[in-house]
Amino acid sequence: MARRNDHSRDEIREMALAAAEKLVSAQGAKGLSARKVAAAIGYTVGTLYLVFDNLDDLILQINARTLDRLHDRMLEELARHKDPMERLLQLGHTYISFADEETHHWELVFEHRLPEGQQPPEWFREKVARMFSLVETSLEPLATTRSPDEIKQAAAALWSGVHGICILAISKQLDVAGVDSVQDLTHSLMSNYLRGFVGSNR
Numbered sequence: 001m002a003r004r005n006d007h008s009r010d011e012i013r014e015m016a017l018a019a020a021e022k023l024v025s026a027q028g029a030k031g032l033s034a035r036k037v038a039a040a041i042g043y044t045v046g047t048l049y050l051v052f053d054n055l056d057d058l059i060l061q062i063n064a065r066t067l068d069r070l071h072d073r074m075l076e077e078l079a080r081h082k083d084p085m086e087r088l089l090q091l092g093h094t095y096i097s098f099a100d101e102e103t104h105h106w107e108l109v110f111e112h113r114l115p116e117g118q119q120p121p122e123w124f125r126e127k128v129a130r131m132f133s134l135v136e137t138s139l140e141p142l143a144t145t146r147s148p149d150e151i152k153q154a155a156a157a158l159w160s161g162v163h164g165i166c167i168l169a170i171s172k173q174l175d176v177a178g179v180d181s182v183q184d185l186t187h188s189l190m191s192n193y194l195r196g197f198v199g200s201n202r
Helices: 009-027 034-041 045-051 055-078 084-101 103-111 122-142 148-170 182-199
Strands: none
Touching: 009 034, 009 045, 009 055, 009 103, 034 045, 034 055, 055 084, 055 103, 055 122, 084 103, 084 122, 084 148, 084 182, 103 148, 122 148, 122 182, 148 182
C-alpha cells in the first residue's frame, strides 16, 4: 500500500481518474466504486477522499473529462466542413459516433444523479452548455431572420432529438423497431427539422 507522501495530491488525483476511467470502460457505472479505485492505485479509500469530496465528486470529474473529449471531437469535425448545413449534420453524426465508441462513459454522464437537492457545480454546467453552444453557433448562419431565443430553442430540439436516438440505439430499442442505420436516422431527423426551420425563413 502506497503512503500519502509517495505522490503529490495532483498525482493521486490523476492516477485515480485514470483508474476510474478504466473501470468505467470495462464494466460501466456498476463497476465503479471508491474501494476499487483506491485498490487500483494502491492507496486507501481515506486517501482518495482527501483528493475528492466523495464518490459523486469523482464521477463528476470523470464526466467532465468525457465531455471534454466529446467537445474536442466535435470541434475537430467542424473544422473539416465549411457549409453550415454540413457542419450541423456533422455534429449529430459525431455525437452518435462518440456515444457508440465510448458507450459506458457516455451513459455515466447522463445517468449519474446527484443526491436530492444537490446541483452540479457551475464549472460542470458550463461544460454541458458548450455542447448547446456549438449547435447554436452552427445554426446561426442558416437562421439569419430567427431571434436568438428561436435559435436556442431549435438547438435544444435538435440536441434532444439526437440524444433520444442515442438512448434508443444503446438500449437496442431501434433494433426492435427495424432501424438499420442509426446514422441514417440521425441524418433524417436533423435534415428534415432543419429544412422546416430554415425554409420558413425564406
